Amino acid sequence: MVAQDxxxxxxxxxxxxxxxxxxxxALKESKGKPNAKSVLILVSGIELAGKGEAVKQLRxxxxxxxLRVKADAPQTFNHKQTFWQPYARFIPAEGQVMVMFGNWYSDLLTTAMHVSKPIDETMFDEYIESMRAYEQDLKNNNVDVIKVWFDLSWKSLQKRLDHMDPGEVHWHKLHGLDWRSKKQYDSLQKLRQRFTDDWEIIDCEKEIERDQQFAQHILRTLKHCPDHLKKAKGQWKQAKIPESLLSPSEDVLPKNQYKDELKQLSKKVAEALRFDTRNVVIAFEGMDAAGKGGSIKRIVKKLDPREYEIYTIAAPEPYELRRPYLWRFWNKIQPEEKISIFDRTWYGRVLVERIEGFANAVEWQRAYEEINRFEKDLYDSQTLVIKFWLAISKDEQEARFKAREETPHKRFKITEEDWRNRGRWDDYLKAVADMLQRTDTDYAPWHVISTNDKNTARVQVLEAILKQLKAE
Amino acid sequence: MVAQDxxxxxxxxxxxxxxxxxxxxALKESKGKPNAKSVLILVSGIELAGKGEAVKQLRxxxxxxxLRVKADAPQTFNHKQTFWQPYARFIPAEGQVMVMFGNWYSDLLTTAMHVSKPIDETMFDEYIESMRAYEQDLKNNNVDVIKVWFDLSWKSLQKRLDHMDPGEVHWHKLHGLDWRSKKQYDSLQKLRQRFTDDWEIIDCEKEIERDQQFAQHILRTLKHCPDHLKKAKGQWKQAKIPESLLSPSEDVLPKNQYKDELKQLSKKVAEALRFDTRNVVIAFEGMDAAGKGGSIKRIVKKLDPREYEIYTIAAPEPYELRRPYLWRFWNKIQPEEKISIFDRTWYGRVLVERIEGFANAVEWQRAYEEINRFEKDLYDSQTLVIKFWLAISKDEQEARFKAREETPHKRFKITEEDWRNRGRWDDYLKAVADMLQRTDTDYAPWHVISTNDKNTARVQVLEAILKQLKAE
Known part of the structure; x- marks a missing residue:
């Protein structure tokens, strides 16, 4: 809670x-240094309180x-969109300051006040909880979030409405609330009090005080130097490596049977994906040569390329590294995209980044919960997340590497890095075991496909997609 | 014209x-090298011809x-959007290959076929011309553009419709055209023949030939090594430096008069901007300390921050340098943004980049036309571009630099770079003269504000905005 000065x-x-x-x-100079951060300022409040004036004075x-100012008129929630999706693109990079006028809280208030079937208190509070969790994740990832509510009494609001310049009426009306209605004013105040206890509240009776309180609060935030945690607190509890990772099945699916099943399944999967009202995110992880690309090919076999998008995830770009590590995924998953398929995913944080030390212990240990929240937010906004770990044995990987090296159009797929990763096979097994244990949730369960037979794996992937689509 | 093999x-x-x-x-390795390029593949054609299959086979x-594939269902033109705006974000960076299914041509066809008041042939051909000019600009900026039309005869189309899997009907219907109507088929064919003479046409009767022709065409394009021009052809014809740049007015506006005029004008400007149905882009250029920031402050005085966005343009980021230099501006100007204000602009190409050698002679000499086309496209899509050059004398600049150095909150604005730029004052004058001569168009005229008096400049800026808004 912010101390009220x-x-x-x-x-x-x-x-x-x-x-x-x-x-x-100083903030700008911190870029790339241990105490680097960015500052995100969420601004909301009563109409005519003077948010705009205060931001203009700050500028x-x-x-x-x-200082960037992003100002959108509030919008009601779209049920296929998480609350952060419209804003994720504008999360500031290290060294930057961003003021957001339109933000998830103004959307929440607008939704609660405007839609014909308003959200009830429980839902409202659940949203608040998710928003705070999201902001905490931002903070942990070096985005300092502050929230400022510009308040104005009923009496002063009416007085300002009386004296309003006719030229400003147009903009004022854009908000859609009737600020002459005491009932609407009161219910808005009641709603916002459900979330503003960790906000800076600015009483906007007097202009000079308003602008100063706002600017001084920003100043304190800018000066506040975060201590990025480097060392994990307790001992890490390594999960037991499950049998499915250690000894994938050696059963081979007869070729004819494979062909028949594949034909039927790929058709069924295409139809099931196409007719499902939700969006679907299909995420593939697995050791090199585990068959991610081949599985994806079979999923899209009966789909038209206009129906899906495939994202191949490589190392992040410099501008991505200056933001929370999930940021690039927040921005890739779009509400208007029906089917998004990921060849490698956000789980890189707890796999390659953990193993290679690109993320420190605090960071990767925290990531499981961050990822769970991310997937939960997607699930809550009508986006089904279907996750696969393709497990093969170490011998099978070697056989596939060698086969690739001998096939002209496949030898490009094998690089020195693949052989190097192979050297860390056991580290990967441990990381995968932890990942499976900590991120296997009701809303986004893992499918571990454990077989050394490529064709069996493909069939099982398709079956698992059908099963999860139908389960709900 | 592509030779038909x-x-x-x-x-x-x-x-x-x-x-x-x-x-x-090889393409990937070219990144950052003299022969670097990216490849953009536009794909269109008759329904059921097998575009999707061919792209899947290519994959x-x-x-x-x-290889990235971007596939959107075609959309009808929005009159406030240029044809490239929905796609600019996806223009590939050096080393990348992008297949675009939905593209400006499919939008044009959809608009011509679908809207109740269809565009006539003249308009259609004007669009084609603008699209080709845009593609030529892309090519000149290292984005190789190829266009592939997947064709299918009426007879074969009907046969394929007869044998279509019922599961696919859903997707097929999304397109909204009645492919059973010979009349619609014929008019589509007639329309597309107005632009496909520089396309690779693929006859899609036979699957194997179709996929091979497509892939072989891509292969030829990938292998084609562009020779980036380095040397300008002729002698550059330097424009005469106009008096307005050489001797700005010394008249001083009395303070009281300034206050009165400012008050009235800022209100009028806010109202005029607010009630205009078009979007407005206001672009500021000028020597350091010419008063760009101060003018912007007065424009937004009576506006709410939610009504505008201010972009401060600095040096491009590495990921921006791997794209055409206008790319970052294509993406900043958004159809949903009513008022966009730029503190420095795309004219950097013919100012700082010319002077510092960041752009070679071919590049900056070509840029005038590219910029004119860019502004024309905006104008044609209901976006008014209002451009300012703020002219001050060299002595006045020195006085302002010194005043800044003596004002605590302004001394940050003065850096060594500013003094260095000042050393190239005459080079800048020449570059500005060329810019004014070559980019002062009917649809986006320059306003040269030539005064050493800050307040006069501010009043003149506001007056010029009002005048241009009312002129049309």
Whole structure:
């Protein structure tokens, strides 16, 4: 909870401006350093309280080149969209400051106030809880989030409406709320009090105090240096490596049977995906040469390329590394995309990044919960997540590597890195075991396909997709 | 015009695959090198011809990790959107290959076939011309564009419809055309013949030939090494430096008069911008300390931050440098943004990039036309572009630099780079003169504000905005 500074002292505007600019430059300089962070400022409040004026004043005090303002009119929730999807693109990179006018809270309020079938208190509070969890994940990933509510009493609001310039009426109306209705005002206040206890509340009776309180709060946030945790607290409890990872089945599916089953299944899968009202995300992980590409090929066999998108995940770009590691996935999964297929996924955080040390212990140990929340948010917004681990034996991998090296159009698939990864086979098994134990949830269960026979794996993948689609 | 290879020879699929993969890797390796390029493949054609199948086969022959497929259902034109806006984000970066199913041509066909008030032949042909000019700009900026039309005779189409799997009907219907109507088929064919003379036309009677012709065409394109022009052809004709740049007015606006005028004008500008049905882009260029920031502040004075977005343009990021230099501006200007204000702009190409040598002579000399086309496309899609050059004298700049250095909250604005730029004052004057001469168009005229008095400049900027808004 943010301490409410009831006795805020006015600073000399010149000094305040210099302090803000210095803090901005320090933030900018932190880029890539251990204490790097970015600042996300969520702004909401009562109409005519003066949010816009305060942000404009802030822009004049700071160096405006390093302050971005994103301002959208609030929108009601779309049931196929998580609350963060419209905004994820604008999460600031290390060193940046972003003010967001339209944000998940204004959307929530708009939804609660406007839709014909409003969301009830339980749902409202569940949203709040998810939003706070999301913000905590942002903070853990070096995005400092602060929230500011611009408040105005009923009486003052009415007075301001009386004196409003006719030229401004147009914009004012855009919001769709009737600010002359005491009932609407009261219910909005009641709703926002369900979430503003960790917000900076600004009483907007007086302009100068309003702008100063806002700017001083930003200044404190800019100056606050996060201590990024480096060391994990307790001992890590390694999961037992399940049998499915250690000894994949050696049974071979006869070729004719495979052909028949594949034909039927790929048709069924295409139809089931096509007619399902939800969006579907299919995620593939597995050792190199485990058959991810081959499985994907069979999923899309009877689909038209316009019906799906395939994402092949490689190492992140520099601009992606300056944001939370899930950021690039937040932005890839789009509400308008019916079927998204991932060849490698966000689980890289707890696999390759853990093993190669790209993520420190605190980071990868925290990631399981972050990933679970991410998948839960997708699930809650009508997006089914179907996850596969393709398990093969170490011998089978070697055989496939060698076969690839001998096949002209496949030898490109084998690089030195693949052989190097193979050297860490046991580390991967441990990481996979932890991953399966900690992220196998009701809403996004793992399918472990454990077989050294490619064709069996493909058939099992298709069957698992059908099963999960039908299960719900 | 692409030569039609009537006697295409089938290649051994294994060899074709290896050749494609090798070409992909060569393309990938070209990144950052003199012959770097990316490849954009636009795909359209008759329903059921097998575009999807051919792309799927291509995906199996190449290394799918380095081929992206973007497939959207065609959409009718939105009159506030340029034809490239929905796709600009997906223009591939150096080293990448992108297949686009939904593209500006499919949108054009859909618009021509579907809307109640269809576009006439003249408009249709004008669109084609703009599209080709846009593609030429892409090519000049290292994006190789190829276009492939998958064709199918009326008879074969009907046969395929007869034998279509009922499960596929759903997708087929999404297209909205009645493929059983000979009239619709014929008018589509007639329309597409207006633009497909520089396309690769694939007759899709036979599957194997279809897939091979497509893949072989891609292979030729991948292998084609562009010769990026380095040297300009003729002598550059330097424009005469206009008086307005050399001797800005010294008249000073009395403070009281300024206050009165500013108050009235900022209100009028806010209202005019707000009630105009078009989107507005306001672009500021000027020497350092010319007053760009101050002018912007006065434009937004009576606006709410939710009504506009301000973009401060700095040096491009590495991922932006791997795309055409206008790319980052294509993506910043959004149809849903009413007012976009730029503090520095795309004119950087013919100013700082020309002067510092970041763009070679061919590149910056070509840029004037590219920029004109860009602004024309915006104009044609209901977006008014208002451009300012703020001219001050060299002495006035020095005075402002010194004043900034003495004002605590302004001294951050002055860096060594500013003094260095000042050293190239005359080079800048020449570049500005060329820019004004070559990009002062009917649809996007320049406003040269030539005064050493800050307040006069601000008033003139506001007046110019009002005038251009009312002129049309």
């Amino acid at each position: 009831n006795e805020m002292k006015l600073m000399d505007p010149e000094q305040l401006s210099v302090a803000l600019i210095e803090a901005q430059y 004049e005090w700071v160096d405006p080149r390093y | 009537n006697e295409m020879k089938l290649m051994d699929p294994e060899q074709l695959s290896v050749a494609l993969i090798e070409a992909q890797y 199996e022959w190449v290394d799918p990790r380095y």
